[in-house]
Amino acid sequence: MFKLVKYELRANFLTIIGSCIVVIIANLLLMTQKGTWSSTAILALSGCLIIGSVIVIFIASLKIMSKYLHNDSGYLLFTLPQSGKSIITSRLITALIQISIIVIVSFFMSYLTVANKIDFSFLGDLKPGLILYSIVNYVWGIIYFLTIIYFCMVIGKIALKGKKLGKIGSFVIFIILSIVISWLSTKITILLPQNLNLSDFSINTANALNFGTTASESAFNINIAAAIFDIIIFIGLFMTSSCLIDKKLDLS
Structure with missing residues (x-):
């Protein structure tokens, strides 16, 4: 099962890295507009970046499953000595990892973009x-x-x-x-x-x-x-x- 997770992460590696790079560059560009644009506009655009990047990686996760079911790549996967439970579990784990990576990068960059100074002391109050x-x-x-x-x-x-x-x-x-x-x-x-x-x-x-x-x-x-x-x-x-x-x- 974990070999499937590793394989699927490799298959979607460029999408994950590409999404992270786009989020980082876009937030860096937003940082250059601080003081020029209103904080509300920057916050809204940063939020849109988070939503957009998560949607992209989410759709990518669904496309892999759809490809397995409807394309020739499904023959290779479903003829392996793997149970249906292993296949579904590997898909869920892979999707969770992919989405989590994008969410962490997106929220971190959004915080750096919006915050006036970097201060993580609030984490101790949670x-x-x-x-x-x-x-x-x-x-x-x-x-x-x-x-x-x-x-x-x-x-x-x-x-x-x-x-x-x-x-x-x-x-x-x-x-x-x-x-x-x-x-x-x-x-x-x-x-x-x-x-x-x-x-x-x-x-x-x-x-x-x-x-x-x-x-x-x-x-x-x-x-x-x-x-x-x-x-x-x-x-x-x-x-x-x-x-x-x-x-x-x-x-x-």
Whole structure:
């Protein structure tokens, strides 16, 4: 599995490096405009760079999976002695690494661009609960979202023959599935409002759909029932995708 991760990182190496270089150069150019442009404009453009670079590397991650499913390179991958679980896991790990590299570089350069002086002392004021919450949300958000997309791509490939039809079908399936999952998650959150507060690991019944008047009131809350539901959905989609790759995937 880790050989697959290494292979995929190499395959996407130029995209990662290219995105980082573009982000660095663009932010350096923004630095030269400090004092000429308003701080709001610089902040907005720097934010756009972050969003744009993440979207580029995210699309690149999806293109690799799409290429495996619809192009000749899929014959090599899916005929290797690797299980569907290993293939999906390697894709998720690779995408997480790629996106994380771009996010770290983008936010670091954005901070250097916007800040009047370099000062990382604020890191010492961050609460452990907030750090834990942010890391869990970040990793889980990427893995969960990509798992849904990969599932839809595999279903589209199997259910709909033809490269173009399969891609369009995958997109339609993704939209419908996302709406259904979001609706069910919202209903579960309303019916079972018990939350786990990661700042002190206490249980409360604050409305998770209402984020409160301040960040400290609800920033660390995770709805227990919704979290369990999301985990079940993740496992179900992951296992189904893996089984379909092993038993049903036709590369012809």
